[in-house]
Amino acid sequence: MTQDVHEQAREWIACGEDLAGAQQEWLQAHLQGCPSCHEYAEAAQHLVRSLRAVPIVADRSLVQSTQMRVRARARELRQRRERLVLVTLSCALVAVSSALTTEFVWRGFEWLGRWEQLSNPVWQVGFVLFWMAPTIAAGVLLLANGTHLSGNGASQG
């Protein structure tokens, strides 16, 4: 018998699964005829029993605090998703209303410009500023408050 045969037998003993019927038979026959591999198999069994006997248990307080943290985080993620839905809806509404009203507001600014005898670039700049004012104000508020997704900023982690 070569060294490879013993190594093969010991590897099969160690991994102990997925052995086909013929392999099982070969291993059994080998173990009966090879005292060193037989001893290895017994030692492996003893070691596995010893490994399985090592007791480790999670504390109740660890489990409970984990459950509480997970629940708090789940709540936070749900609130964040609800806020995101609100922001998305608001954006959609703003886009639709802009598309519907831009022409009327433009005409209004044009009429005001003529009435006040302003040059075209002046009332056009006024129109752009008027149009961007809500976005700029919202941006400043959001920057001041962190990000629109972060909630009160204290619940991270």
Next chain:
Amino acid sequence: MNATACYFVIGMQNENAEIARGLRRRDADLLDRLIEQYQHRLLRFLIYLTRNREIAEDLFQETWLRVLERGGQYDGKHNFSTWLFAVARNLAIDALRRKKLLSLDAPSPDDEAPADIPASGEASAFDLVAEKAQSERVNKMLDGIPAEYREALVLRFHEDMSLREIAAITRAPLGTVKSRIYRGLSVLMPRLKGVRE
């Protein structure tokens, strides 16, 4: 496959699919149940991986938070425990890298002995003492072997995972997993033999 095995496999698949659906919904009740169910196994795995109970407990919590946040990535086609242990393993490796413990083998000065499960009451006092002493010896021996061997041995013999599951968790080829188990046992066995003699 016989009828009982078939029933068992289908049951497992249904359970995994149910867990996947719950995780996509971020169902807190489901997570409570899973934390209860896997508490000891996950903590044991993390303690063996990090060899430090305090770090392992932090990682235990981080793992479940990650499961909540990335639960949508679990497809329900594989065992939940395989995915859970892979998540825990990745977090442990990241944490150890952050702590500049680049090697999982480096001994940790503040290692703690794992807590004991209360004894069943059937064994004699002598048996209990002997068993506890033996467990401590095995623990110490496990600490002394390379981390990849220890991980493979713990997953195989503590967690009863198949070689394929271990390969999925450790992202190692099947042959490598077999070799790690074989070599791990080969390293441990002479030490255990020395203790028995």
